[in-house]
Amino acid sequence: MIGIPLRFKTAVALVLLGLLTLLAGIGQKTIWAPAESVTATAPADSKAAPLTVIDHKLRTLEGGTVTIKVKGEGSFLLAAGRPDDVNAWVGKTAHNTVTGLSEDKNALQVVRTDGEAKAPTPAGSDLWVSTESASGELDYTWTAPADGDWSLLLASDGTKPAPSSISMTFPNDTSTPWAVPLMVLGGLLMIAGAALLVLKPKGGTPGQGGSLRSLGSQFAKRARAKATARASAKAGTGSGTRLGMLVALSTAAVLAGTGAAAQASQTPEPAASSAAPSGSASAAPAAGDSPVLLDAQFRRILEQVASAADAGDAAKDAKKLTARVAGTELEVRTNNYKIRSRVASYDARMPVRPTKLLTTVVTSKRSWPRSVLAVTQGEGNVVPQLLTLVQSSPRENYKLIGTTPLQPGTTFPSIERGGTETLAKDDKAGLLYSGEEALAGLADRLTKANSTFKDKLVEGESSPYIADTLSYQADVVKEGVNGKFSFSHKVVPGSTVVFRTADGGALVLGRLTFNFDGTPKSEGDKLSIGSDAAVLAGGKETTTGMVLNFAESMAVYVPPAGSKDPMKLVAATRGLVGASFK
Numbered sequence: 001m002i003g004i005p006l007r008f009k010t011a012v013a014l015v016l017l018g019l020l021t022l023l024a025g026i027g028q029k030t031i032w033a034p035a036e037s038v039t040a041t042a043p044a045d046s047k048a049a050p051l052t053v054i055d056h057k058l059r060t061l062e063g064g065t066v067t068i069k070v071k072g073e074g075s076f077l078l079a080a081g082r083p084d085d086v087n088a089w090v091g092k093t094a095h096n097t098v099t100g101l102s103e104d105k106n107a108l109q110v111v112r113t114d115g116e117a118k119a120p121t122p123a124g125s126d127l128w129v130s131t132e133s134a135s136g137e138l139d140y141t142w143t144a145p146a147d148g149d150w151s152l153l154l155a156s157d158g159t160k161p162a163p164s165s166i167s168m169t170f171p172n173d174t175s176t177p178w179a180v181p182l183m184v185l186g187g188l189l190m191i192a193g194a195a196l197l198v199l200k201p202k203g204g205t206p207g208q209g210g211s212l213r214s215l216g217s218q219f220a221k222r223a224r225a226k227a228t229a230r231a232s233a234k235a236g237t238g239s240g241t242r243l244g245m246l247v248a249l250s251t252a253a254v255l256a257g258t259g260a261a262a263q264a265s266q267t268p269e270p271a272a273s274s275a276a277p278s279g280s281a282s283a284a285p286a287a288g289d290s291p292v293l294l295d296a297q298f299r300r301i302l303e304q305v306a307s308a309a310d311a312g313d314a315a316k317d318a319k320k321l322t323a324r325v326a327g328t329e330l331e332v333r334t335n336n337y338k339i340r341s342r343v344a345s346y347d348a349r350m351p352v353r354p355t356k357l358l359t360t361v362v363t364s365k366r367s368w369p370r371s372v373l374a375v376t377q378g379e380g381n382v383v384p385q386l387l388t389l390v391q392s393s394p395r396e397n398y399k400l401i402g403t404t405p406l407q408p409g410t411t412f413p414s415i416e417r418g419g420t421e422t423l424a425k426d427d428k429a430g431l432l433y434s435g436e437e438a439l440a441g442l443a444d445r446l447t448k449a450n451s452t453f454k455d456k457l458v459e460g461e462s463s464p465y466i467a468d469t470l471s472y473q474a475d476v477v478k479e480g481v482n483g484k485f486s487f488s489h490k491v492v493p494g495s496t497v498v499f500r501t502a503d504g505g506a507l508v509l510g511r512l513t514f515n516f517d518g519t520p521k522s523e524g525d526k527l528s529i530g531s532d533a534a535v536l537a538g539g540k541e542t543t544t545g546m547v548l549n550f551a552e553s554m555a556v557y558v559p560p561a562g563s564k565d566p567m568k569l570v571a572a573t574r575g576l577v578g579a580s581f582k
Contacts, residue, residue: 007196014193022186038062040101041167042108048161049112050119051095054152054168056083058098059142064171066142070154072163075135077121079128079153082290084366086151088394089127093119093158098166108168119158126301126397128153129294148290291362291419292370292391298362302354302374305389305400309333309352316341327390327401328495328511328551332575335536339576342535349575350385352403353378359412361499361507364419368393371422371497373509375412383408386555386571388497388509402509404553404571407463412570413557414502423506425496430561435498435508436491438556438567443489443512446470446552457556459569466569476516482525483518483545489552490515504560507570514550514574519582533579542581549578 059066070078081089094115098108123131129145132138144150154162293301308324311317316337321330332349339346353376361373370391377384388402406412428434433441441453446469459466473487495511518527526541533548534540555571 011193011196014196015190016193018186018189018191018193020186021182021189024182024186026183037169038105038172039167039169040105040108042098042110042164044164046096046110046164047112048164049094049096050117050155050158050160050162051090051093051122052154052162052164052166053086053090053095053097054154054166055097055099056149056151058100058168059144059150061101062170062172066171067169068138068140068142068152069167069169070134070138070140070163071136071165072156073136074156074160075133076138076154076156076163077123078132078134078138078140079122079125079155080130080145080150081128081153082366083149083151085127085394086153088368089122089125089153090119091394092116096162096164098168101170105170108166119155120395121158122153122155123157124397125395126293126297126391127394129297145296146294289364289419290366291364292366293362293372295360298360298372298374299354299357301389301398302357302376302387305387305398306352306354309400312337313348313351324397324399325401326399328553329400329402331577332551335577336575339532339535343531346532350382350403350405351378351380352376352387352400353381353385358384359415360417361415362417362419363422363499365422370398371499372398373499373507375406381405384412386412386509388553390497402511402553404509404555404573406571407460407465407569409460409462410568410570413505413507415499415507416502421500423498423500425498427498428561430504431506432559432561432563433567435496435506435510435558438506438508438558439491439496439510439512439554441567442554442556442569443491446489446512446514447487449474453567455566457567457569463569465572480518481521483520483527485519486517488515488517489513501557505563506558508556508558510554512552512554514552516548516550517545518547519545529579532576535579536576537579537581539581545582547578547580547582548576550574551577 054068068078070076079086092115094117095113097111097113099111100109101107102109122128123133129150132140142152154166156162305324308321312319312321312325312333318330318334318337321333325333336346336349340348355378356376358375358377360375363371368391372389374387374389375384376387382405384406386402386404386406387400388404389398390401391398423429423431423435425435428437438457441451441457445451445453445457445466449470457466473485476487477485489512492511492513497509499507499509501507520527520543524543526543527546528541529537529546529548531540533546537546552572552574554569557568557570559565559567
């Protein structure tokens with residue numbers, strides 16, 4: 001049994017240790033609590049470059065929202081895009097890449113990649129899902145516009161150095177896993193100490209015997225009792241000392257563990273403190289099967305394309321188209337303007353409208369060229385119109401290469417809105433016909449009334465483009481008493497685009513060249529052409545022969561392999577692009 005003095009000392013020690021432990025726990029929640037955020041700054045001695053890339057991994061490096069402060073001279077731009085898009089746009093240009101954090105989280109790790117000293121301005125690129133323009137200083141909250149990885153690009157105009165004063169503020173780990181256990185343990189130690197002071201040990205008062213004992217006998221008993229008491233006191237002292245040591249050691253161990261845990265919670269593992277080991281933009285991963293455009297990007301691009309087309313149509317000036325119109329559509333509209341400037345009755349091309357946007361088709365093939373489709377029906381569109389846009393390379397914007405009205409009564413095939421596969425023109429995987437076979441079949445069908453594809457490629461009864469073409473050609477031959485006429489439809493190489501449909505089939509788009517060739521039957525016979533073709537040919541009559549050229553924009557649905565259904569013509573139109581005399 002512990003003596004009163006020793007019990008008192010042990011109790012005081014427990015209370016003091018408990019108080020210290022409790023204060024340690026409270027301190028972790030207050031004066032020793034970790035900062036809620038950490039700010040890292042790019043080294044001031046980083047070599048200047050026209051572009052700076054902020055690696056996508058920094059956005060999620062510490063969890064939570066990251067804020068960025070950029071300071072620079074004059075105007076500059078911060079753009080957000082997929083890592084592979086940022087990569088591709090940077091290309092071979094010299095740039096700095098912010099890849100990660102230093103071990104103490106006070107500095108940003110910046111890697112230099114040498115290359116070309118200048119780049120075009122990144123402003124206005126279709127690759128960016130969003131941009132922020134600033135002059136002198138920019139505060140930016142980095143949030144993901146959609147699922148997946150997103151990198152940032154900083155630049156002035158591509159020729160001047162990009163801003164180099166960059167600081168990033170990350171959320172910090174403010175967890176204190178040992179705070180509550182310390183407070184509980186401290187409380188328990190204090191309660192134990194208090195109990196030791198208040199509670200008395202159990203035990204009775206020794207009874208006195210009724211018989212008389214001799215003095216010698218009592219003296220001997222007392223001697224033995226004193227000896228026993230001394231032995232008990234000695235044993236009690238040892239027990240009390242051991243108890244105090246155990247409590248002290250336990251508390252010390254808890255305190256040591258708390259410090260280690262707190263340090264561990266605030267220090268990231270080395271592997272998590274930096275992004276790709278290489279600072280080159282080419283080290284960034286691809287975005288996998290992500291669609292090449294988000295809806296907001298697509299709508300923005302459509303508005304700019306429609307605006308350019310409207311400007312060109314209104315002024316009958318093809319130069320106003322070139323920023324956003326190319327290929328077949330530029331050729332057709334250029335010749336349309338030329339004819340309409342001389343022939344007022346000649347029909348204008350159907351206007352390009354960004355709304356009403358009925359559906360979009362976006363490829364998930366992230367290499368270039370990239371193709372996307374939109375179906376719109378706005379003011380002036382008698383039927384929905386299929387718009388085909390192509391981005392030839394990373395630093396070029398999407399351009400409208402074809403406008404094709406849907407055939408009346410035709411249903412546009414279902415295609416995944418979240419991004420779909422594009423196939424090579426000769427890829428027949430899972431299809432009745434490859435893309436090039438489908439267009440070749442259509443060309444044959446339009447050229448010959450008895451084509452072998454007559455039953456393999458059909459059109460709706462209310463939209464007889466094929467039937468009307470065959471009828472027109474037959475009538476010209478029949479009624480052309482002074483001439484010999486022939487017609488051909490041929491696929492233009494490189495124009496074929498194939499999108500996988502939701503049912504496993506495909507939508508095939510491409511251009512055919514429709515040639516109308518005429519030669520006088522006899523010497524002295526004359527052939528006449530219409531006023532529209534005369535503008536391009538430079539005259540209305542010829543005794544040597546003539547050739548008219550039309551560009552046909554076509555879209556064909558190909559069923560999946562194993563289907564018994566025929567191919568279907570989905571959209572078709574033609575425009576006069578050439579006329580000449582032999």
